[in-house]
Amino acid sequence: MTEKTFYALSKITGRISEILQPAIGKTFWVKAEISSGRERGGSFYCDLVETDPQGKIIAKMSSTIWSRDLKGIRDLFKAKGLELKLDDGTVVGFECSIQYSPQFGLSLKVYGADPVFAIGEMELKKREIIERLKKEGLFEINKKRIVPILPQKIGVITSKGSAAYNDFVKTLSNSLFGFKLYLADAMMQGADTERSVLFALETISKLNVELVIIIRGGGSKTDLYYLDSEAIARKIANYKIPVWVGIGHEIDTSVLDYVANQNFKTPTAVAEEIIARFVEIERHLTEATARFKSTWAFRIEREKQYIEESRTGVKQGTRKYIDVTMSILREKAQNLSLIVKERMSNEKLKIVKFRSSLRALPHNILKNCNERNLFKRQNLKALSKAFLGEKNNHFKEMNKRFHLSRFLNVISIQRKNLQSKVSILKAADPQTSLKRGFSLVYKEDGKMVKSVSQAKAGERLITLVSDGKIQSVVNFSEENLNG
Numbered sequence: 001m002t003e004k005t006f007y008a009l010s011k012i013t014g015r016i017s018e019i020l021q022p023a024i025g026k027t028f029w030v031k032a033e034i035s036s037g038r039e040r041g042g043s044f045y046c047d048l049v050e051t052d053p054q055g056k057i058i059a060k061m062s063s064t065i066w067s068r069d070l071k072g073i074r075d076l077f078k079a080k081g082l083e084l085k086l087d088d089g090t091v092v093g094f095e096c097s098i099q100y101s102p103q104f105g106l107s108l109k110v111y112g113a114d115p116v117f118a119i120g121e122m123e124l125k126k127r128e129i130i131e132r133l134k135k136e137g138l139f140e141i142n143k144k145r146i147v148p149i150l151p152q153k154i155g156v157i158t159s160k161g162s163a164a165y166n167d168f169v170k171t172l173s174n175s176l177f178g179f180k181l182y183l184a185d186a187m188m189q190g191a192d193t194e195r196s197v198l199f200a201l202e203t204i205s206k207l208n209v210e211l212v213i214i215i216r217g218g219g220s221k222t223d224l225y226y227l228d229s230e231a232i233a234r235k236i237a238n239y240k241i242p243v244w245v246g247i248g249h250e251i252d253t254s255v256l257d258y259v260a261n262q263n264f265k266t267p268t269a270v271a272e273e274i275i276a277r278f279v280e281i282e283r284h285l286t287e288a289t290a291r292f293k294s295t296w297a298f299r300i301e302r303e304k305q306y307i308e309e310s311r312t313g314v315k316q317g318t319r320k321y322i323d324v325t326m327s328i329l330r331e332k333a334q335n336l337s338l339i340v341k342e343r344m345s346n347e348k349l350k351i352v353k354f355r356s357s358l359r360a361l362p363h364n365i366l367k368n369c370n371e372r373n374l375f376k377r378q379n380l381k382a383l384s385k386a387f388l389g390e391k392n393n394h395f396k397e398m399n400k401r402f403h404l405s406r407f408l409n410v411i412s413i414q415r416k417n418l419q420s421k422v423s424i425l426k427a428a429d430p431q432t433s434l435k436r437g438f439s440l441v442y443k444e445d446g447k448m449v450k451s452v453s454q455a456k457a458g459e460r461l462i463t464l465v466s467d468g469k470i471q472s473v474v475n476f477s478e479e480n481l482n483g
Contacts, residue, residue, distance in 0.1 A: 010102065013102035014102070016100065017100055017102070020098060020100050020106075023098050024097065024098050024099065024100065025097055026097060026098075027095050027096065027097045027111060028095070028096060028097070029093060029094070029095055029096075029114070030048060030093070030094050030096050030108065031091065031092075031093050032048035032049060032050055032059075032091070032092065032094070033048070033049050033050070033051065033089055033090065033091050033092075034046050034047075034048065034086055034087065034088055034089065034090050034092060035047040035048070035049045035060075035088055035089075036088070037086050037087070037088055039070075039086075041067065042067030042070065042071075043064060043065060043066050043067045043070060044064070044065040044070050044086060045062070045063075045064055045065075046062075046063055046086070047060055047061065047062050047063070048060070048061050048062075048063050048092075048094070048108060061106065061107060061108050062105075062107045062108070063094070063096065063107060063108040063109070063110055064099075064107060064108075064109055064110065065110040066109070069110060069111055069112070072112070073110075073112060073113045076112070076113070076115060077113070077115050080115040084113065087191065092113060093113060093114035094108075094110045094112070094113055094114075095110065095111045095112035095113070095114075096108040096109060096110050096111065097109050097111065125228070126225070126228045126255060129228065129230045129233065129255050130255055130258055132230070133230070133233055133234070133237070133255070133258060133259060134258070138233070138234065138237035138238075138259055139237075139258050139259055141237045141238060141259075142236055142237055142238075142239055142242060142243055142259060142260060142261045143260075143261050143262075145239075145240070145241065145242035145243075145261055146242070147210075147211060147242045147261060147262075148210045148211070149277060149281065150277060150278055150281060151210040151211040151274060151277075152178065152179055152180055152210065153180050153182070153207075153208060153209045153210045153211075154179060154180070154181050154182070154209060154210065154211050154212075154213055154274070155181075155182045155184065155204035155207060155209040155211070155212040155213065155241070156168065156181050156182065156183050156184065156212075156213045156215070157184045157186050157197060157200045157201065157204065157212065157213065157214045157215075158183075158185075158186065158188060158213075158214070158215045158216060158267070159185065159186065159187065159188045159216075160183060160185040162188065162216075162217060163217045164188075164215045164216050164217035164246075164267040165183070165215070165267075167217070167266075167267050167268045167271070168213070168215055168246075168267045168268065168270065168271045169181070171268050171271035171272060171275065172271050172274065172275065175275040175278065175279075177275065177278045179274075182204060182207055182209055184200035184201075184203055184204050185200075186199070186200040188216040188226070188227065189216075189224075189226045189227075190226060193226040193227060193229070194226075194229045194231055194232060197214070197227070197229070197232050198231060198232060198235055201232075201235050201236070201239065204241075205239070205240065205241065209241060210241070211241065211242055211243075211244065211274075212239070212241050212242070212243045212244070213243075213244050213245075213246070213270055214236075214243060214244070214245045214246075214247070214256065214260075215245070215246045215247065215267035215270060216246075216247045216248065216267070217248075217266075217267060218248050218266075224247065224248050224254065227247055227254055227255070227256060228254060228255040228256075229255070230255070232255075232256060233255050233256055233258070233259045234259075236256060236259050236260055237259040242261035242262075243260050243261050244260060244261060244262045244263070244264065244270055244273075245257060245260040245262075245263050245264070245270075246263070246264040246265065246266055246267040246268075246269055246270035247263075248265070248266075430464075431466070434464065434465060434466040435466045437466075439463050439464060439465045440463070440464040441455075441461055441462070441463050441464075442461070442462045442463075442464070443459070443460075443461060443462075444460050444461075444462065449461065452477045452478065452479045452480075453477075453479070455474045455477050456474065456477075457474050457475060457476055457477070458473065458474065459473070459474050460472070460473055460474075461473075461474060
């Protein structure tokens, strides 16, 4: 057996330190995701991991950002207008060096972080969201929602007491127009932004509002990236109420800008657009009022002139009209008198003629009636004689056809036929067969037995003969196999 050699653990860790010594202290850049991150005592501790396309971890090392280095990194990001985001799952670009401790093992010490790398990752994620929404046709859905010309019931989603909220409300208040605002206080940055805004949208959808406003003031790019949420964008795209957004500064563009009904550069710009609608309508109403007053002043003046002219015309025209009408009426009265006299004369002549014709008319009517009655009497007499002669001839012919001897002969023939049929019926009568020595067999229920198969052993049968009936019990039955 070979002898086993045991080494002290310190020897092993010491040897590892010797091997790693050339690499310790040298810095290099690492791209990885943060996992199990936690900040304690001003320092940040986490694991840096790398995953494959299926999400499986293929590399992992613990790392530490000491408090002094963490402060320097945050100052660098702040100078670039960014916020250092060290949440789990965040892809980072760290400047690191290898550290090895016999007590704590191998780890990475982080000295710095690349702001450009962080911005690039955020922008890439933002562009991917925008591209997906565009392919699904979600840019135009909320834009088709009809916004009232003068929206007065407005749902506002922002952080209560923020500069964006104060600027928006102040701008509306200075306009002196009346609005009813429904504020949904929501987080505009941080890890709870998405959940908070989605909850606010869901809450406001249950209210009777005409327009929903999402506003946020300017801030660092990383602050604004919290609102580049795909879930919020999809919610707005399919929202039943038109949504306006005003997020960030003049140069900022949010994912929400693409799916909203309208987007504005600042919260103040949103309020100014709403006020501009009221100002425009007020201007139209003012101009319309002026045109209305001017038009009706002209119409009233013209109608007054027309009434004055009509009054003069009525005074002068009425007298003239009465004189002309009286002259026409007199002329018509004279013509009517002549027409009546002429009509009366003609009617008197007609009455005389009718009186003379009326006296002769009854005599003529009676004479004509007598002549018609005489003609009808003669005609009726001739028709009656012809009809009676025709009927007499018909009866004579019928008398010949229905002679007594003929009927007696027919009756004799029918009697012989009946006697022949009676003989046939008597021959077929069962009583005749019984008298000749035949018999009939019945069951107790009255059904005739026509076959051996109908009689079963032990069954009672009734046999009819010419002078009575016989009751019997079947002992057995035998079928005639020869048929």
